Structures are given as structure tokens and as C-alpha cells.
Amino acid sequence: MSLRNLLENWGDYRKGREQGGHHKYEHMWGMAIDLNLCIGCNACSVACYAENNLAVVGKEKFEKGHALHWMRVERYWDEPNLGEARVSEYQVHGASFVPTNCQNCNAATCEPVCPVAATYHTPDGLNAQVYNRCIGSRYCSNNCPYRLRYFNFWSYYESSWPAPLHMQLNPDLTVRDKGVMEKCTFCVQRIRAAKDKAKMENRVVAEGGVVNVGDQPFKVAPGRAKVQDMEFQTACQQTCPTSAISFGDMLNPDSQVSKLWRSHQVELGKTSQKKPNPELRGYRLLEELNTDPRVMFLERVREV
Amino acid sequence: MQTKDINEDIKWAQINKDVLRSMENPRMGYWIAVAMCVAMVGVALTAEILQYTTGMGNAKNWPHMWNLYIATFIFWIGMSHSGTLLSAILHIIRSDWRKPIYRFAEAMTTFSLMTAGLFPVIHVGRLWNIYWTLPYVSDRGIWPNFRSPLIWDAFAVFTYLTSSALFLFIGMIPDLAICRDNAKGWRKKLYTALSLGWRGDDRQWRNFRKTYLLMACFLIPLAVSVHSIVSSDFAMSIMPGWHVTTFPPYFVAGALYSGCAAIITLFICLRYFFRFEEYMTIPILEKTCKLTFAIAMVWTYLNLIEFASVWYGHNAAEKELLIAKFTGPYSPFFWAMLFFGSVLPFTLAFEKLRRHIPTMFVVSLLLNVGMWLERWMIVSPTLSMGYHPIAFDVMWPTMVSWAIVFGSFGWFGLLFLVFVKIFPSISMYEVKEMVYHRRRVARDEQAHVFHRRTGDHPSSGTATPGLEGA
Numbered sequence: 112m113s114l115r116n117l118l119e120n121w122g123d124y125r126k127g128r129e130q131g132g133h134h135k136y137e138h139m140w141g142m143a144i145d146l147n148l149c150i151g152c153n154a155c156s157v158a159c160y161a162e163n164n165l166a167v168v169g170k171e172k173f174e175k176g177h178a179l180h181w182m183r184v185e186r187y188w189d190e191p192n193l194g195e196a197r198v199s200e201y202q203v204h205g206a207s208f209v210p211t212n213c214q215n216c217n218a219a220t221c222e223p224v225c226p227v228a229a230t231y232h233t234p235d236g237l238n239a240q241v242y243n244r245c246i247g248s249r250y251c252s253n254n255c256p257y258r259l260r261y262f263n264f265w266s267y268y269e270s271s272w273p274a275p276l277h278m279q280l281n282p283d284l285t286v287r288d289k290g291v292m293e294k295c296t297f298c299v300q301r302i303r304a305a306k307d308k309a310k311m312e313n314r315v316v317a318e319g320g321v322v323n324v325g326d327q328p329f330k331v332a333p334g335r336a337k338v339q340d341m342e343f344q345t346a347c348q349q350t351c352p353t354s355a356i357s358f359g360d361m362l363n364p365d366s367q368v369s370k371l372w373r374s375h376q377v378e379l380g381k382t383s384q385k386k387p388n389p390e391l392r393g394y395r396l397l398e399e400l401n402t403d404p405r406v407m408f409l410e411r412v413r414e415v
Numbered sequence: 416m417q418t419k420d421i422n423e424d425i426k427w428a429q430i431n432k433d434v435l436r437s438m439e440n441p442r443m444g445y446w447i448a449v450a451m452c453v454a455m456v457g458v459a460l461t462a463e464i465l466q467y468t469t470g471m472g473n474a475k476n477w478p479h480m481w482n483l484y485i486a487t488f489i490f491w492i493g494m495s496h497s498g499t500l501l502s503a504i505l506h507i508i509r510s511d512w513r514k515p516i517y518r519f520a521e522a523m524t525t526f527s528l529m530t531a532g533l534f535p536v537i538h539v540g541r542l543w544n545i546y547w548t549l550p551y552v553s554d555r556g557i558w559p560n561f562r563s564p565l566i567w568d569a570f571a572v573f574t575y576l577t578s579s580a581l582f583l584f585i586g587m588i589p590d591l592a593i594c595r596d597n598a599k600g601w602r603k604k605l606y607t608a609l610s611l612g613w614r615g616d617d618r619q620w621r622n623f624r625k626t627y628l629l630m631a632c633f634l635i636p637l638a639v640s641v642h643s644i645v646s647s648d649f650a651m652s653i654m655p656g657w658h659v660t661t662f663p664p665y666f667v668a669g670a671l672y673s674g675c676a677a678i679i680t681l682f683i684c685l686r687y688f689f690r691f692e693e694y695m696t697i698p699i700l701e702k703t704c705k706l707t708f709a710i711a712m713v714w715t716y717l718n719l720i721e722f723a724s725v726w727y728g729h730n731a732a733e734k735e736l737l738i739a740k741f742t743g744p745y746s747p748f749f750w751a752m753l754f755f756g757s758v759l760p761f762t763l764a765f766e767k768l769r770r771h772i773p774t775m776f777v778v779s780l781l782l783n784v785g786m787w788l789e790r791w792m793i794v795s796p797t798l799s800m801g802y803h804p805i806a807f808d809v810m811w812p813t814m815v816s817w818a819i820v821f822g823s824f825g826w827f828g829l830l831f832l833v834f835v836k837i838f839p840s841i842s843m844y845e846v847k848e849m850v851y852h853r854r855r856v857a858r859d860e861q862a863h864v865f866h867r868r869t870g871d872h873p874s875s876g877t878a879t880p881g882l883e884g885a
Binding site for chain 2: 113114115172175176177178183185187211220223224225226227228244245246247248249250252253254256257258261262263264265266289290291292396397400
């Protein structure tokens with residue numbers, strides 16, 4: 112947010128996110144998670160730990176709430192009022208699983224509250240977190256209705272990867288130190304690699320303009336990389352044994368994600384989705400808060 | 416029964432003598448108090464060093480990203496408001512009973528802001544980078560995020576701290592000149608420098624009055640805006656229990672409330688330890704108590720508004736949170752807050768209790784306990800119960816955060832103790848003004864009006880008391 116940018120693009124700043132805010136999008140990465148397919152195996156979570164250098168904090172700190180699971184598989188039991196009592200987990204239907212990662216909201220509530228603009232919207236539509244800029248005021252986490260932001264309460268780089276485990280760290284991204292907020296990045300390092308590869312191979316869309324996703328127009332930048340659908344996968348998607356997770360560019364109408372969103376008639380920029388028939392299982396988490404998340408879930412269907 | 420705000424026969428030399436005496440020869444009790452405060456600061460410093468070297472996990476967890484630190488930050492910011500109320504608002508509406516007690520209230524404003532300002536620094540994860548919240552010119556061309564309420568906080572607190580310190584200093588200049596004329600040694604040098612060549616001639620007084628009035632007018636909207644901005648830390652978020660439209664007035668009322676209660680506490684301490692019975696009189700205490708009572712009722716009303724708007728708003732998450740506040744794990748503290756904040760102030764409504772100093776001392780302390788609980792009950796229950804059920808979690812503060820909160824009181828006390836021995840804690844020149852005016856009025860026909868108490872002179876209700884003749 113430089114002063115020149117503010118002055119020159121003032122008109123863009125004032126416009127709403129319907130026009131993409133001040134961005135000219137290059138991509139708009141989105142996700143769809145089919146809960147019918149999810150078996151709650153937690154492989155996505157483990158893959159995320161391995162891919163994104165997430166610290167393993169240990170049982171004690173996990174119970175205190177210091178864990179850093181960007182992809183967390185939430186368990187919900189059908190029977191209400193079980194509460195904290197941890198009554199016998201024997202249930203009629205068993206638990207429901209909701210794998211939740213950062214919803215990468217188009218109108219993210221974490222972004223306006225960060226005092227140092229460490230979290231912002233990238234031209235890729237990602238809700239980026241700049242670790243170097245973060246001062247750890249933790250307002251973003253407080254303002255995230257999904258509570259999907261995790262804070263480095265301690266310094267883990269010595270305890271979490273004792274030699275030779277440090278050799279397994281992913282060199283494509285950093286290891287965060289204490290006092291920094293972090294969250295799912297949609298595997299930004301893989302996105303970056305794929306974009307670079309596309310540009311190296313001269314796969315570029317020369318002209319800019321406007322791309323419609325549903326009835327939402329998004330300005331796109333000229334000269335953006337033409338990444339093919341499924342050219343790369345996020346770690347969770349790659350690992351999911353039942354392929355419950357799909358990921359791709361929502362500006363590309365032919366991507367798997369776009370097709371899923373369209374076929375379940377889930378639209379961006381809405382606070383509630385019309386569901387003319389029960390076959391449409393798509394929904395977004397807490398979309399009535401107008402956060403406009405870019406992760407769509409497909410409802411689990413059950414015998415009653 | 417003492418009914419006069421001040422004895423108008425008091426000699427001006429006596430005023431100087433009494434106030435200057437309070438600045439000299441600290442007794443044993445003073446040093447014990449200083450030692451206690453230093454020890455408290457030491458405890459906090461140890462805790463902070465531990466937290467700095469190991470990590471914020473000593474004090475917080477997910478999803479309780481804010482906790483005691485922010486609650487105590489609001490508490491101290493709130494306490495700073497009554498100094499401005501006494502010195503600026505009551506100055507403008509010409510309530511001259513403020514004159515013997517506004518100086519220490521203003522000092523309290525400045526020092527509680529200095530305490531409050533520490534908390535955001537303690538609370539951030541990487542405090543060595545906290546200057547990034549200020550819009551300094553950097554070669555990277557990066558600015559803070561001007562949309563964030565935390566940035567507004569940084570601006571508001573800095574502005575308020577600067578202005579209130581300046582206001583405290585400007586209002587003290589004539590007094591510093593009196594100190595200069597009566598001091599020896601290093602004090603002489605200090606007061607000579609600080610009194611800025613005050614001789615007390617007409618031109619100086621005229622300029623002084625203008626400046627003081629200007630500063631007062633500047634400070635009133637500033638004080639109101641500061642706590643409104645602090646409230647926007649919560650009101651601008653989308654979390655249930657925080658996203659409340661009435662938060663700005665609610666915070667300001669709470670701020671004035673806790674500040675007035677703190678003024679009563681310090682009033683009683685100074686009156687007792689410095690033998691200020693001639694200046695900090697029972698009628699002035701009574702007036703402060705009445706003011707506190709009025710503010711307490713405003714606060715109660717705003718509380719009820721909040722409950723009602725949540726209840727009739729039919730937002731499931733907010734309603735659930737409100738019910739959880741009344742019945743959930745935090746409910747003992749919530750009820751304690753309501754008791755201390757809304758029921759206990761009714762002691763201030765009774766004249767017998769109002770004039771009984773030990774009772775008022777205890778009550779004023781408890782009112783502030785209630786106000787501290789209020790801040791905690793704003794911050795924590797929302798964090799324990801937001802929108803996403805997986806993140807419902809109750810967290811009790813850790814020893815490290817308690818130690819830092821505890822130490823902040825020592826820090827405030829230390830600043831205040833140093834202040835009362837270096838600067839006059841009663842405004843000598845304004846007390847003289849007050850005595851002068853009262854003397855005129857006492858001789859006047861209106862005397863019985865001016866010192867009227869309810870029921871004393873039922874026939875003379877028409878004349879308005881005032882200082883027109885002064």
C-alpha cells in the first residue's frame with residue numbers, strides 16, 4: 112500500500128470487491144471439498160504438515176491450543192449436547208468430518224484489521240500472509256469467524272525438527288519463528304512454481320479484460336500465466352485417498368473447480384445460495400457473514 | 416456537618432505552605448510504598464522477560480488470541496478519561512469545586528496512559544517490530560494499514576498522551592513558579608527550567624488563560640474519541656459480542672466511571688497521607704461521588720441497551736453468547752461485574768455513606784474491580800464462543816499474564832508516587848482563585864444560595880449560583 116499506489120489508483124480502492132477491488136486478477140484459486148467422499152483419515156492434514164513446514168508441537172501444547180494445523184479435520188457428532196464430557200463416542204451415525212483450511216475469503220475479515228497490512232489479497236486471489244511483516248497483534252485471528260489462523264506461540268524450529276529431521280523441511284518456504292501468524296496458503300509455493308513454469312514455456316494470455324465467474328465480473332491483468340487445470344495440486348489434494356478435494360483456477364471456466372461450483376450452483380458474492388433441488392449439495396461456511404469464501408463444501412448425504 | 420467546599424478564610428500563604436510541605440521530606444511510609452511498587456514492577460518485568468524470550472504461549476492460546484493484556488489496556492485507557500473530565504469539561508462548565516482535585520486527576524490521566532501504552536507492546540508477538548504500526552517514512556515505501564482500528568488506536572493513544580501531558584504541564588506553570596521561589600538546590604534548577612520564566616504579570620496570565628482554555632477545548636473531543644476508537648477495536652470486528660453499535664458510548668461511559676472511582680480512591684489517599692483535609696474536603700468528595708453515581712447509571716443504562724438489542728436482534732450467535740455470559744463458565748465474573756458496576760454504586764446515593772471516608776475508599780476500589788471485570792468480560796467470552804463451534808474454548812489467564820497485569824499497577828503507582836513528591840498535587844493558584852471567589856460570594860447576598868444544601872433554605876430556590884461577580 113504505497114502512497115503512489117493510493118493516489119494513482121484511488122478510484123479502484125473505492126470500488127467494491129465485485130470489481131475485484133483494486134486488483135487485476137491473474138488467477139483466482141478456489142477449492143471444493145466433497146464431504147461425501149471424506150472419510151476423516153487426516154491424511155490431508157499430515158500432508159500439509161510435511162509440505163508447509165508446520166511444527167509438530169506435542170501433546171501438551173496441542174491440548175493448550177498451540178497447534179498449527181493449517182488443514183484441520185473437524186469432527187462433529189450428530190447427537191447434540193455431548194459437550195466437553197466426552198461421552199462414549201459410540202454413536203448411531205458416527206462423526207461427520209469437515210476438513211477446513213483457510214477459506215481464502217474474497218471479502219476477508221482478517222485483511223482490513225491487520226495494523227501493518229501483513230495480510231492482503233494477492234492478484235492470485237489468495238489471502239496472503241507476509242510472515243516478515245507480521246508483528247503478531249493477532250487481530251486477524253480474532254476477526255476470523257472460522258478461527259483458521261494459527262499463531263506461533265513458541266519458537267519451534269529447534270524442538271520440532273531435531274537432527275536429522277531438519278533435512279525433511281521443504282526448502283521452498285520458510286520456517287516461521289515465534290510471534291508470527293500463519294495459515295493455509297493454498298500451497299503458494301506450488302502455485303508459484305507452476306506459474307513460473309508456464310511463463311518459461313511461454314504459455315501466457317496476452318490480453319487483459321474482464322472474466323465473469325457466475326455473474327461476478329473480475330478484472331484480469333494482461334500477460335498472465337496460463338496454468339493448465341490439474342497441472343499442479345495442493346498437498347492436501349494430492350494426498351486425499353478419495354479425491355474429495357479439488358483445486359483450481361476459478362477464472363478458468365473449464366477447470367474442475369469451476370465446473371463443480373457451477374454444477375452445484377454455488378456463486379461467489381452471495382450471502383446465501385439458492386437451492387432449487389436437493390441434488391445441489393454445495394454450500395460455503397458461514398457465507399451469511401458476507402465473507403465470500405472461495406472454498407465450497409458439498410454436503411454429506413446420509414440415511415436417516 | 417461540613418457543607419462548604421472550602422474554608423474561604425484560609426490564608427494564601429497557608430495554601431502555599433500546605434502544598435509545598437506535601438512535596439518535602441518523604442516519610443517511611445512513602446519509601447515502603449515505593450519499594451512495594453518497584454517490587455511489583457520487578458515481578459512484571461520478570462514475567463515479561465520470560466514471555467519475550469520463550470514466546471506468547473506463556474499467556475495465550477488459540478482461540479484466545481487476546482486476553483488479559485487487552486482487557487487491562489482498555490482498563491488503563493479508561494482510567495485516563497476522568498482527568499480530562501475534571502480538568503477540561505468541568506473547567507468549561509465552570510464547576511469550581513474541581514479546582515483542588517483536578518491536578519492529581521490529570522496526573523492520573525497521563526500516568527494511566529503511560530501504563531496503557533505498554534500493554535499493546537507487551538501483547539504483540541514481535542514487539543521489536545511494533546514501530547511498524549507508525550506511519551514513518553521508509554525506503555521500502557510501506558505504510559501501516561490505515562483501515563485497521565489498531566492503527567487508529569496507536570494514533571489516538573499517542574495524541575492523547577501527548578496532549579494530556581502537555582495540558583498537565585501547562586496547567587502547572589504558575590505553580591511551578593511558586594515552587595521555584597521556595598526551592599533550593601536541584602529542585603530550584605528544575606523548577607526554574609520548567610516554569611518557563613513565569614513572573615505572573617498580566618500578559619502572561621492572559622496568554623495562559625487562553626492557552627489553557629484552548630487546550631481544554633481540544634482535549635474534550637480527543638478524550639471522547641480515544642475511547643471510541645479503542646471500542647472500535649471490537650465494534651469494527653464481526654465477532655458476536657464485539658460487533659456492537661453502542662460500544663463507543665458504552666466504552667466512554669465505562670471509562671469515565673472507572674476514572675471517577677479511581678479519583679475517589681486517590682482523593683482519599685492524598686487527603687489522608689498529605690493531611691489535605693482543608694482542600695480535599697468532604698463536600699468535594701460528595702460532589703465527585705454524585706458525579707460517579709450519575710455516570711454509573713449511564714453505564715448501567717447502556718448495558719441494558721446492549722442486552723436488549725442483542726435479545727431482540729435475534730442473531731443466534733450473539734444471543735447464544737449473551738446467554739453464555741449469564742450462565743456459562745464466565746458467569747461468576749459477569750455477575751460480579753454487574754453487581755460492582757450497577758448495584759454497588761447505589762451506596763453513592765446515600766449521604767451518610769458518601770460522607771463516610773472508609774466506606775467510600777472500599778467502594779471506589781470495588782467499583783474499579785467491577786470495571787476491570789467489565790473489560791475482561793468484553794474480551795474473553797467472545798473469544799471463547801465465536802461462530803465456529805470447533806473453536807469454542809474457555810481459557811483462564813496464566814500466571815505470566817496475571818503477573819504483568821499486577822505489575823502494571825505497581826508501575827502506575829510508582830509514577831504517581833514520584834509525581835506527588837516532585838510536583839504539587841494540588842493546584843495552588845486555582846485553589847487561591849476558588850478561595851477568592853468564595854470569599855466574595857460568602858460576603859455577598861447570594862451566599863446562602865451558593866452554599867445551599869437540599870432543605871436548608873426552601874424559600875430561595877430561584878436565584879442561580881454563579882461567579883458573575885467574580
